Amino acid sequence: MERIITIGREYGSGGREIGRRLAEKLQFAFFDYQIVTELAKRTAFAEEYILSIQEKRPYPVLPVPTVRMWAPPNPMLDQHLEVFLKESEVIRDMADKAPCVIVGRCADYVLRHRNPLRLFFYADIADRMERCRKRNEEQKSLNHDVLRKIITQTDKNRSRYYEFLSGQKWGAKENYDLCINTSSADTEKIIQCVISLL
Amino acid sequence: MERIITIGREYGSGGREIGRRLAEKLQFAFFDYQIVTELAKRTAFAEEYILSIQEKRPYPVLPVPTVRMWAPPNPMLDQHLEVFLKESEVIRDMADKAPCVIVGRCADYVLRHRNPLRLFFYADIADRMERCRKRNEEQKSLNHDVLRKIITQTDKNRSRYYEFLSGQKWGAKENYDLCINTSSADTEKIIQCVISLL
Numbered sequence: 001m002e003r004i005i006t007i008g009r010e011y012g013s014g015g016r017e018i019g020r021r022l023a024e025k026l027q028f029a030f031f032d033y034q035i036v037t038e039l040a041k042r043t044a045f046a047e048e049y050i051l052s053i054q055e056k057r058p059y060p061v062l063p064v065p066t067v068r069m070w071a072p073p074n075p076m077l078d079q080h081l082e083v084f085l086k087e088s089e090v091i092r093d094m095a096d097k098a099p100c101v102i103v104g105r106c107a108d109y110v111l112r113h114r115n116p117l118r119l120f121f122y123a124d125i126a127d128r129m130e131r132c133r134k135r136n137e138e139q140k141s142l143n144h145d146v147l148r149k150i151i152t153q154t155d156k157n158r159s160r161y162y163e164f165l166s167g168q169k170w171g172a173k174e175n176y177d178l179c180i181n182t183s184s185a186d187t188e189k190i191i192q193c194v195i196s197l198l
Numbered sequence: 199m200e201r202i203i204t205i206g207r208e209y210g211s212g213g214r215e216i217g218r219r220l221a222e223k224l225q226f227a228f229f230d231y232q233i234v235t236e237l238a239k240r241t242a243f244a245e246e247y248i249l250s251i252q253e254k255r256p257y258p259v260l261p262v263p264t265v266r267m268w269a270p271p272n273p274m275l276d277q278h279l280e281v282f283l284k285e286s287e288v289i290r291d292m293a294d295k296a297p298c299v300i301v302g303r304c305a306d307y308v309l310r311h312r313n314p315l316r317l318f319f320y321a322d323i324a325d326r327m328e329r330c331r332k333r334n335e336e337q338k339s340l341n342h343d344v345l346r347k348i349i350t351q352t353d354k355n356r357s358r359y360y361e362f363l364s365g366q367k368w369g370a371k372e373n374y375d376l377c378i379n380t381s382s383a384d385t386e387k388i389i390q391c392v393i394s395l396l
Binding site (some may be wrong): 005117171177178179185194195196 | 224248315318320364369372374375376377378379381382383387388391392393395396
């Protein structure tokens, strides 16, 4: 059985929550924000700074190894790369410790040589908006266009971060073992569906 | 439980065989080539002619209703549209009769108002080539480039047919409930995975 499950997900698809419950059911460790906390401990960077880097890809889409080969000296890029590379180290260390579910942070790519089960969750935009309103007090009262823009922008940031680090297209089914439309079934069934594949 | 399962699949991904075994397990009817046979019975067209239309989209990518609205008189297009529309009728009739698994033929789009479980199967190119060689005596001895070209061309034809009929992108995960990489798990697990979602 795979000991590592990685989760990519569209904003508002419920993928994070499914990952948490999947980990609970399998008695796997669950890593999400803990990665940032651990990364902050290992570097001189504040958690907020790390998140800000992850939220906006600062440079053209090129996988890290390519950038490292030809980029001219640039202290800002070097700092960002330091965060990316340290984060990969944290992810690998966490995956070494115990069977785990890891949400986001390009873990499917970072751990590609360890044969993780790579999941991607997506959903219809209407369902994603409804889920955002339900789970987030601040988003409850936002109008349709504003909330939609937040969703689109968050996905764009995730996509840029993933592409910057891996050189692969975020959400392209070829990069995953299973892509699940969370609009199609309830969470319990989806969890069973994933477990059947292990 | 959904009574209709539709299957889209890349050539060589094993999706058809998974569909057949899934139908067997669920005791659902299994429709694949039968649709062409039934269509030939209901029209004046030979099975070979029907297949030749389905293999090559003759006109620009536009969903059928759009074409019908503005296209100038064109007997060939009309004949092709007659096949497409009759085929949709056959698919709807078959889906009415019994719970079923339907492979290809844009069934997910044709039956979209009946809430089918829409599956799409894909796989790594190396696995697809290996599967083609195993199951097809003629393809066994083909060289790498020739076989790869056959796979690519077949997918292109499926994609054109799907886009012509539905106006949607073939294989884009948004159009399916579950996309499964058949390189990732064995057939039995994949079948269990699908059944868990019903």
